[in-house]
Amino acid sequence: MEPVGILTKLILAVLVGGVIGAEREYRSKLAGFRTLIMICLGSTLFTIFSRFIASPTEVSRVASNVVVGIGFVGAGVIFKGDNNRVNGITTAATIWVTAALGVGIGAGYYVISFLGCAFVLLTHIGFPYLEGLIDKAxxxxxxxxxxxxxxxxxxxxxxxxxxxxxxxxxxxxxxxxxxxxxxxxxxxxxxxxxxxxxxxxxxxxxxxxxx
The missing domain is CATH 3.30.70.260 (ACT domain)
Known part of the structure; x- marks a missing residue:
């Protein structure tokens, strides 16, 4: 893998994680700008490293371990708030999907990763209006x-x-x-x-x- 290709993936990971993180930071969520950049960048690096240090049959195993590992990070933002309501589940899910986008970028699936990023933003920005209508009903x-x-x-x-x-x-x-x-x-x-x-x-x- 050429250094230019690796650098491109790292830059894209920072951009995707930064865009999603900026939206979360604007809404004052626990996992914000820097956190989601690091998650997306880390997932991309693990995927890139798996191409060098793992055999072809073990590459998918490294990616699956990223999914397991990111679950611990997501669990850290889930907590019980007032009136016994569980908070942070949406933030945990955002961490999970951001890691998936990082894996996609590291594997070279840029179009799918950017589409996934767009759908994440659509969910966070557009769907609260629909959620409000359901809540009123x-x-x-x-x-x-x-x-x-x-x-x-x-x-x-x-x-x-x-x-x-x-x-x-x-x-x-x-x-x-x-x-x-x-x-x-x-x-x-x-x-x-x-x-x-x-x-x-x-x-x-x-x-x-x-x-």
Whole structure:
């Protein structure tokens, strides 16, 4: 392999990783500009080195080990946030696909790698709008309500959810002094959530309402 060809691959790896990383950096994600450049460049280097140090039958094995190794990096950006929500999965997937693009560049599949880069950008830039429409149609929200018993009970709130065309998929209640603390994960249209929130805010017997 000629030095010029190797240099070209390294430059392309920096460009592809940089473009994807710049978009992630703009959105203040954990894996940003420099991180994704290093991931794409590293994957390209591993693929190039495999052409020199491995036999023809072992080249694919080196690439497969890149996939396994990058999984540890991706796992490092996944964490549990507020309300027990898991965050960082999209960033981890971006790390994974950026490594795949680096392998493609190292193997000389430039067109496929650039097309893959374009689709990654389309997913990150264009799809959030579509995701927002889906979220409005069926949005999940967690409600924590502290209410007096027996004036209210679990069935009371189930009826109110149904009244506003909302569906509670998970819930639990616990007793705290003279009050019952209830928490529900509720799905439905955004406008129905808004109507439900206004209903609860106007209920003077509710001690606490987190939404």
């Amino acid at each position: 069926n949005r999940g929200r967690t409600y924590k309500i502290v209410f007096p018993y027996p004036e209210f009970d679990e069935q009371s709130f189930d009826k109110i959810f149904k009244e506003y065309h909302l569906k509670a998929k998970e819930g639990y209640q616990s007793k705290k002094g003279a009050w019952i603390v209830g928490e529900w994960l509720v799905y439905g249209r955004q406008k129905n959530h808004d109507r439900f929130i206004q209903h609860i805010l106007q209920e003077s017997r509710i001690e606490q309402f987190d939404f």
